[in-house]
Amino acid sequence: MADQETDRYDPGEVEGRWQRRWEEWGTNTFSEQRLRSPTDPYYNLMMFPYPSAEGLHVGNIYAFTGADVHGRYQRLQGRDVFEPIGFDAFGIHSENFALKVGVHPMDLIPGNVANFTRQLRRVGGMFDWNHAVDTTTPDYYRWTQWLFLQLFKGGLAERKEAPVNWCPSCKTVLANEQVVSGLCERCDTPVEQRRIAQWFFKISAYAERLLENLKTLDWSESTKKAQENWIGRSEGAVLRFPVLGVEPDVADLEVFTTRPDTVFGATYMVLAPEHPLVDAITSSDRRAEVEEYRRTVARMDVVARRKVEQSKTGVFTGGHCENPATGERIPIWIADYVLMDYGTGAIMAVPGHDERDFEFATAFGLPIPRVVAPGDSTARTPLDEAYPGEGILVNSGRFDGMDTREGGRAIVTWLSERGLAEARVNFRLHDWCISRQRYWGPPIPIVYCDECGPVPVPEDDLPVLLPRVEDFQPDDSGVSPLARVEEWYRTTCSECGGTARRETDVSDTFLDSGWYFLRYPSAGRDEAAFDPEVTRTWLPVDCYIGGNEHAVLHLLYSRFLTMALHDLGHLDFEEPFTKFRAHGLIVREGAKMSKSRGNVVIPDSIIERYGADSFRLYLMFLGPFEEGGDYRDQGIQGPVGFLKRLWNAVVPVDGLRDAAPDVAVERKLHQTIEQVSRQLPDLQYNTCVAALMEYLNVVRAEGRTPTRAEVEPLVVMIAPFCPHIAEELWNRLGHEGSIFDGTSWPSFDPEKLQEEAVTVAVQVNGRVRATIEVPPGVSEEVAMDRARKEPNVARYLDDAQLRRVIYVPDRLLNLVVST
RNA sequence: GCCGGGGUGGCGAAACGGUAAACGCAGGGGACUUAAAAUCCCCCGGGCUUCGGCCCUUGUGGGUUCAAAUCCCACCCCCGGCACCA
Numbered sequence: 001m002a003d004q005e006t007d008r009y010d011p012g013e014v015e016g017r018w019q020r021r022w023e024e025w026g027t028n029t030f031s032e033q034r035l036r037s038p039t040d041p042y043y044n045l046m047m048f049p050y051p052s053a054e055g056l057h058v059g060n061i062y063a064f065t066g067a068d069v070h071g072r073y074q075r076l077q078g079r080d081v082f083e084p085i086g087f088d089a090f091g092i093h094s095e096n097f098a099l100k101v102g103v104h105p106m107d108l109i110p111g112n113v114a115n116f117t118r119q120l121r122r123v124g125g126m127f128d129w130n131h132a133v134d135t136t137t138p139d140y141y142r143w144t145q146w147l148f149l150q151l152f153k154g155g156l157a158e159r160k161e162a163p164v165n166w167c168p169s170c171k172t173v174l175a176n177e178q179v180v181s182g183l184c185e186r187c188d189t190p191v192e193q194r195r196i197a198q199w200f201f202k203i204s205a206y207a208e209r210l211l212e213n214l215k216t217l218d219w220s221e222s223t224k225k226a227q228e229n230w231i232g233r234s235e236g237a238v239l240r241f242p243v244l245g246v247e248p249d250v251a252d253l254e255v256f257t258t259r260p261d262t263v264f265g266a267t268y269m270v271l272a273p274e275h276p277l278v279d280a281i282t283s284s285d286r287r288a289e290v291e292e293y294r295r296t297v298a299r300m301d302v303v304a305r306r307k308v309e310q311s312k313t314g315v316f317t318g319g320h321c322e323n324p325a326t327g328e329r330i331p332i333w334i335a336d337y338v339l340m341d342y343g344t345g346a347i348m349a350v351p352g353h354d355e356r357d358f359e360f361a362t363a364f365g366l367p368i369p370r371v372v373a374p375g376d377s378t379a380r381t382p383l384d385e386a387y388p389g390e391g392i393l394v395n396s397g398r399f400d401g402m403d404t405r406e407g408g409r410a411i412v413t414w415l416s417e418r419g420l421a422e423a424r425v426n427f428r429l430h431d432w433c434i435s436r437q438r439y440w441g442p443p444i445p446i447v448y449c450d451e452c453g454p455v456p457v458p459e460d461d462l463p464v465l466l467p468r469v470e471d472f473q474p475d476d477s478g479v480s481p482l483a484r485v486e487e488w489y490r491t492t493c494s495e496c497g498g499t500a501r502r503e504t505d506v507s508d509t510f511l512d513s514g515w516y517f518l519r520y521p522s523a524g525r526d527e528a529a530f531d532p533e534v535t536r537t538w539l540p541v542d543c544y545i546g547g548n549e550h551a552v553l554h555l556l557y558s559r560f561l562t563m564a565l566h567d568l569g570h571l572d573f574e575e576p577f578t579k580f581r582a583h584g585l586i587v588r589e590g591a592k593m594s595k596s597r598g599n600v601v602i603p604d605s606i607i608e609r610y611g612a613d614s615f616r617l618y619l620m621f622l623g624p625f626e627e628g629g630d631y632r633d634q635g636i637q638g639p640v641g642f643l644k645r646l647w648n649a650v651v652p653v654d655g656l657r658d659a660a661p662d663v664a665v666e667r668k669l670h671q672t673i674e675q676v677s678r679q680l681p682d683l684q685y686n687t688c689v690a691a692l693m694e695y696l697n698v699v700r701a702e703g704r705t706p707t708r709a710e711v712e713p714l715v716v717m718i719a720p721f722c723p724h725i726a727e728e729l730w731n732r733l734g735h736e737g738s739i740f741d742g743t744s745w746p747s748f749d750p751e752k753l754q755e756e757a758v759t760v761a762v763q764v765n766g767r768v769r770a771t772i773e774v775p776p777g778v779s780e781e782v783a784m785d786r787a788r789k790e791p792n793v794a795r796y797l798d799d800a801q802l803r804r805v806i807y808v809p810d811r812l813l814n815l816v817v818s819t
Numbered sequence: 820g821c822c823g824g825g826g827u828g829g830c831g832a833a834a835c836g837g838u839a840a841a842c843g844c845a846g847g848g849g850a851c852u853u854a855a856a857a858u859c860c861c862c863c864g865g866g867c868u869u870c871g872g873c874c875c876u877u878g879u880g881g882g883u884u885c886a887a888a889u890c891c892c893a894c895c896c897c898c899g900g901c902a903c904c905a
Contacts, residue, residue, distance in 0.1 A: 221823085226900070228822090229822060230901080234905085256904095257905060335903095338903085347905050355903090548824095548900080621831090621843075622843090627824075629831070630830085632830070632831060632844070634844055635830090636844095637844065637845095638831095644858095648858095689843090690841065690843075691841095691842080694841075759838080761838040762838095767886095768838050803885090808837055812838070815885090816886095
């Protein structure tokens with residue numbers, strides 16, 4: 001006879017025992033042998049965390065649990081599920097935090113990683129700790145540097161000048177997100193722009209392919225859309241405007257436009273202030289003003305420059321060019337609303353049909369002709385605002401009367417005959433700047449030789465170790481703290497042996513995280529970044545789950561790197577993630593969780609109090625996984641009670657009955673198996689949990705003692721959500737080893753889930769007047785017969801005429817009558 | 820402004836175009852208890868009721884349909900992302 005006291009559900013005790021066993025037995029870890037020859041490999045990936053000093057937050061646990069439930073379900077189906085985890089510990093967050101608390105990141109990070117590891121183990125994820133990665137270890141970033149070299153050799157890395165945000169007070173380069181409305185987020189000093197030579201990856205060369213491949217991917221629609229917008233494909237044409245009256249002759253001004261049809265309405269040109277032709281075009285009487293304007297714009301930071309201002313500013317250069325369509329002489333202005341890094345850095349201004357140009361022309365008194373007339377308007381209908389839509393061309397010479405679409409094509413053809421136009425597809429996507437003038441990252445593996453120029457570090461010399469530098473505070477030089485460490489950056493050229501200087505910038509964190517999924521299966525190998533055979537076996541990733549905050553950058557960079565490695569012959573696939581699902585956001589009591597609000601949920605104390613299984617179950621229950629949910633402190637009581645009742649149902653004092661299952665319970669069981677098996681792979685966790693709760697309610701109805709056959713499948717179905725209690729109960733049911741090592745997922749019998757009676761709603765004119773119990777699939781006649789006998793139906797039929805009957809078998813009978 | 824995702828009981832949420840509110844939280848009542856906790860049972864959108872029922876209710880307004888939370892059109896609000904992209 002079992003003692004009730006000692007057999008009470010004690011989550012801490014159960015979870016500790018099973019976590020120890022998993023480790024002892026190697027339940028979740030892959031040996032070299034198993035990694036090389038799995039029978040049914042399934043790579044289950046989740047976005048690895050940045051190990052902050054605060055520890056895991058609920059958002060992390062929510063995401064990881066959702067992914068873990070998916071992995072465990074696949075495993076119960078008999079697949080070999082590889083579920084790795086790692087740490088994305090380089091980067092500005094770690095570095096800034098280290099500066100703030102005055103501890104060196106090399107001392108800080110290991111502690112954070114250890115704490116995260118402890119928490120991740122406690123939550124009960126199915127992680128293969130033998131294949132964990134930490135991006136800050138030399139045996140990882142050695143291969144990050146190797147990756148840079150491959151792109152460099154493949155001609156996909158180039159060095160060029162680009163503007164960065166500079167805070168003159170903090171004396172540091174700032175990332176765009178550290179600039180808040182033109183001010184440094186730390187000291188509120190106005191941020192300036194500096195031009196620095198930096199390394200870029202030519203992701204824009206892949207724009208078309210990155211866009212095109214999206215169609216083939218099984219990804220969350222919102223994520224695909226975000227990438228589509230980011231890539232920003234637009235079709236149009238490049239038009240050439242000859243510059244007039246400048247000696248010696250300068251090149252034609254090139255503009256990109258999506259509306260070549262409106263070229264007859266281009267009454268002036270606008271160049272970006274930093275456009276290379278500004279100097280040549282500016283007349284002597286305008287030079288002082290132009291220079292002054294360019295200086296003002298240069299003082300603005302990159303972010304403020306891109307903010308929509310209330311009013312347009314700009315100055316006239318004194319120069320003119322010829323509109324190739326009208327032959328008219330039109331003025332050239334410069335204005336900050338034209339961006340150097342989009343299109344050609346110059347536009348033809350069509351104030352009649354572009355809102356920004358209209359605003360500018362209005363401010364500076366420039367002419368605003370109409371060249372497009374929609375619907376009921378004519379060439380002479382006045383414009384009181386820009387009309388950017390489609391219509392019929394007017395005031396456009398021989399193109400008058402054409403609609404804007406065919407007119408555009410005709411004009412491009414006409415101008416191209418004179419070499420003044422060509423069709424062009426333009427992308428918003430920019431090249432990826434990977435240089436960071438910071439300390440906490442992998443040094444970019446390049447040396448600058450006085451003789452040979454930039455020379456890649458030989459692969460055999462990798463890693464270029466990041467030296468321990470006590471003073472890693474950025475200074476006003478605008479270059480990395482590593483530039484102050486002479487004994488580190490002084491080196492010799494690997495080609496000529498002469499004196500050389502190391503690149504002192506480090507690379508972007510997104511480069512670390514852009515390939516980590518390639519490393520996991522090969523973690524620990526020191527002969528290659530990723531083993532070709534193992535990579536072929538496990539990749540691409542079968543399912544990737546993560547937050548939509550990385551919808552654009554991380555996912556796009558990962559796709560680009562994979563594509564580039566494919567083209568360079570290192571991979572035989574070009575898309576890394578076959579399936580991607582974005583999880584939703586967790587809020588608390590309707591408000592976003594944040595430290596400043598003081599409403600952050602501390603997972604450790606909740607797990608200590610209720611156990612990881614209850615916490616996991618609650619997180620998966622509180623809302624649809626892909627939409628997120630509202631964390632309410634009291635809400636966990638439901639799952640807590642459920643697990644207690646589950647425990648008490650399987651571990652009863654009198655022992656389980658071994659009798660045949662009750663027919664009604666069995667039917668509910670098969671219905672539950674059907675629903676859970678269908679919804680679980682679709683990540684519809686909240687309704688799966690509800691179904692399991694419903695089933696347990698039926699099993700325990702009126703205090704009945706369940707049979708083994710009734711509860712055993714329930715234990716298996718709860719296992720993805722609550723692995724510890726499932727293992728314990730499975731074990732107590734007499735099974736050896738781990739529940740996850742068998743293929744124990746239950747199957748259902750379609751016949752057994754059929755109800756023997758169904759409730760059919762009887763409506764009169766669409767309103768429910770009665771319900772009838774009938775055997776499933778009865779004929780309309782029988783149902784009608786039964787319905788007529790219902791007094792509350794009959795009284796509506798008495799003095800009415802039956803006009804129509806709609807019968808949906810097993811669901812409803814609608815009688816349409818009129819009086 | 821543009822692109823996503825949402826608006827359903829006191830709350831978190833369910834609902835192949837077919838009985839709106841499953842599952843759970845909170846709340847109320849009861850059982851057990853000296854008491855409390857735990858546990859178990861019952862009630863729980865609103866109004867009316869002759870206790871048979873009837874009417875109203877899924878952000879707002881229209882529409883399609885025998886039937887709309889669900890489909891279509893217009894609009895309002897909330898959350899997330901992007902934002903002078905020519």
